[in-house]
Amino acid sequence: MTDPEDLVERVRDGELRLHELEDHADHDTAAEARRLLLERETATELEAIGDYAFPAETAEPNIENMIGAAQVPMGVVGPVPVSGGAATGDHYLPLATTEGALLASVNRGLGVIRSAGGADARVTKNGMTRAPVFRVAGVAEAAETVEWVDENTEALAEAAESTTSHGELIDVEPYVVGDSVYLRFAYDTKDAMGMNMATIATGEACEIVEAETPADLVALSGNLCSDKKPAAINAVEGRGRSVTADAVIPGELVEERLHTTPEAIAEANTRKNLTGSAKAGSLGFNAHAANVVAAAFLATGQDEAQVVEAANAITTMDARENEGGTTDLYASVSLASLEVGTVGGGTKLPTQAEALEVLGLRGGGDPPGSNADALAEIIAVGALAGELSLLGALSSRHLASAHEDLGR
Ligand SMILES: CC(C)(COP(=O)([O-])OP(=O)([O-])OC[C@H]1O[C@@H](n2cnc3c(N)ncnc32)[C@H](O)[C@@H]1OP(=O)([O-])[O-])[C@@H](O)C(=O)NCCC(=O)NCCSC(=O)C[C@@](C)(O)CC(=O)[O-]
Ligand SMILES: NC(=O)C1=CN([C@@H]2O[C@H](COP(=O)(O)OP(=O)(O)OC[C@H]3O[C@@H](n4cnc5c(N)ncnc54)[C@H](OP(=O)(O)O)[C@@H]3O)[C@@H](O)[C@H]2O)C=CC1
Structure with missing residues (x-):
């Protein structure tokens, strides 16, 4: 094996490419050599980037051309009682962010929810989607393709599921635009976020579509999926987990802990999150769900680019008179397309795996899918807490x- 200086020289001489170093040295040495080269070429010192706390080899499925790690501070909020379809009992939620005041805010919201007896949360829909686009001659062939797909979903499921022992095809929804046919495949990916799983499975199913219909595959992702882009289809149809959390907060708690009233929070929510968002043409009808979703994604090893759609949420706040004649605050957050997993992707990395352990959700659940459901429910309660505190x-x-x- 080679030392870092030697690798740097060989890259400079054009003998090796920057991404080939792992073929000639262990992963940590390869990362060190890249840092050395970069330090010299950019006149920098990369001490902090190089001071990472896991063997570089464990990150091999997650990164190419590794030089170190971007370390984001991680904190914790809670505990909060969650009464979910999958999550039960008290939970601490690890969050990673650089925004000061965020954890204090979410922690305050969770404290209020805890004093109110906890939050309910449920995953109401689950389906990771991949939508390939096919070329046809025109609408006649498009109709023929759609008809075949509608009549042969079982054959498509058999092909797709031959590539995975966990994934199950739930649905194939066709869309036609002129001479393009889009098939939106939706899978139950259990505890995996499922984007690799769904892509591989859909690739297999596409081969049958091409063999049995006039359609030719143009791209395995035709953007009706819709991955990592703001899209109404995800907000309406859902993607990953569609999850709602809600809580009823007694008026006196709102006054003591949030220094305001249920009526004032309800009015702020209507004028800001609903009317303001409508006027702005926003897809998000919430205050800052993205803050909690992004911080939870970073902490637990989710795909951070999916915050684009995962944070798509509607917040509702209503002042409700209770039987005792006083006023409560009903608060809810509904996230339409929260893509999360507790296996696969970045969840295996050591710091992220530890964060999942704090939640009691590392790895596959029993039954499969229950850990990812529980993670979605707890993130939704975190988002609800953030909404309550910021609106307060x-x-x-x-x-x-x-x-x-x-x-x-
Ligand atoms: C900052 C507070 C919480 C103070 O609020 P407060 O009521 O004055 O705080 P407090 O000192 O009385 O403490 C109340 C509770 O807050 C928590 N808390 C308090 N301090 C800490 C701390 N250091 N670390 C951890 N937790 C803390 C903690 O739970 C504490 O209860 P305790 O445990 O003491 O019984 C409040 O003013 C607040 O939440 N403000 C909102 C801040 C916020 O939400 N910022 C993030 C979003 S802003 C943004 O990114 C998006 C935006 C705004 O642009 C989106 C939009 O357009 O709307
Ligand atoms: N390919 C693409 O187009 C895209 C990929 N990504 C990336 O995809 C990755 C996430 O893909 P994903 O498919 O979730 O993860 P992985 O590709 O890491 O695959 C996870 C695998 O874990 C296995 N598994 C073991 N236990 C379980 C369980 N309880 N539930 C579900 N699966 C289990 C499954 O194997 P088996 O299938 O054999 O049963 C599953 O396929 C991320 O790194 C993300 O960044 C993101 C966007 C697009």
Whole structure:
């Protein structure tokens, strides 16, 4: 095996390419050699990037041309009682972010939810999608293709499921645009986020579509999936887990802990999250669900680019008179397309796996799919807490001062 200096020389001489170093040295040495080269070519010192806490080899499925790790501070909020379809009992939620005041805010929201007795949460739909696009001569061939697909879903399922021992094809929804046919395949991917699984399975199914219909595959992803782009189809039809969390907060708790009233929070939610978002043409009718989704994704090894659609949420807040004649706050968050997994992808990396362990959700669930469902429910409750706290801060005019105190 070679030392880093030697590898650097061989790259400089054109004998090796930067991405070939793992073929000539162990993974940590290869990363060190890339850092050395980069330090010299960019006149930098990469001490912090090189100070990572896991064997580089464990990250091989996750990164190419590795030089080290981007370390994002991780904190924890909670505990909060969650009464879910899969999640039960008290949970601490690890969050990784660089935004000061965020964890304080979510922690405050969770504290309020805890004092109110906890939150309910349910996954109401589950399906990871992949939508290939096919070329046909025109609408007649498009109709022929759609008819065949509708009549042969079982054959497609058999082909798709031959590539996986966990994934199950739930549905194939055809869409026609002129001489293009899109087939939106939806899978139950159990505890995996499932994008690799769904892509491999769909590739297999496409071969039968091509053999049995006039359609020719143009691209395995035709953007009706829709992965990593803001898209109404995900908001309406769902993608990954569609999950809702809600809680009823007694008015006196809102006053004591959020320094405002149920009515003021409900009004702020209507004028800001609903009317303001509508006027802005926003797909997101919430305040900052993305904050919790992104921080939970980083902490637990989810695909961070999917925050684009995973944070698509509608927040509702209503002042409700209770039987005792006082007013409660009903609060909910519905995330339409939260793509999460507890196996595969970045979940295997050591720090992310530890964070999943804090949640009690590392690896496959029993039954399969229950760990990913529980993770979705807990993230939804975290997002609900963030919404409650931020709307409280806005209603009590504390947002700017909170960020002066904690965020700078
Ligand atoms: C900052 C607070 C919480 C103060 O709120 P407060 O009520 O003055 O705080 P407190 O000192 O009375 O503490 C109340 C609770 O907050 C938590 N808490 C309090 N401090 C900490 C801390 N250091 N670390 C951990 N937890 C903390 C903790 O749960 C504590 O209860 P305790 O445990 O003491 O019984 C409040 O003003 C707040 O939540 N403000 C909102 C801040 C926020 O949500 N920022 C993030 C989003 S902003 C953004 O990115 C998006 C935006 C705004 O642009 C989107 C949009 O357009 O809307
Ligand atoms: N290919 C693409 O187009 C895209 C890929 N990605 C990337 O895909 C990765 C995520 O894909 P994903 O398919 O989730 O992960 P992996 O590709 O890591 O595959 C996970 C595998 O784990 C196995 N498995 C073991 N236990 C379980 C269980 N309880 N539930 C479900 N599966 C289990 C399954 O094997 P088996 O199938 O044999 O049963 C499954 O296919 C991320 O790294 C992401 O960044 C992201 C976007 C697009």
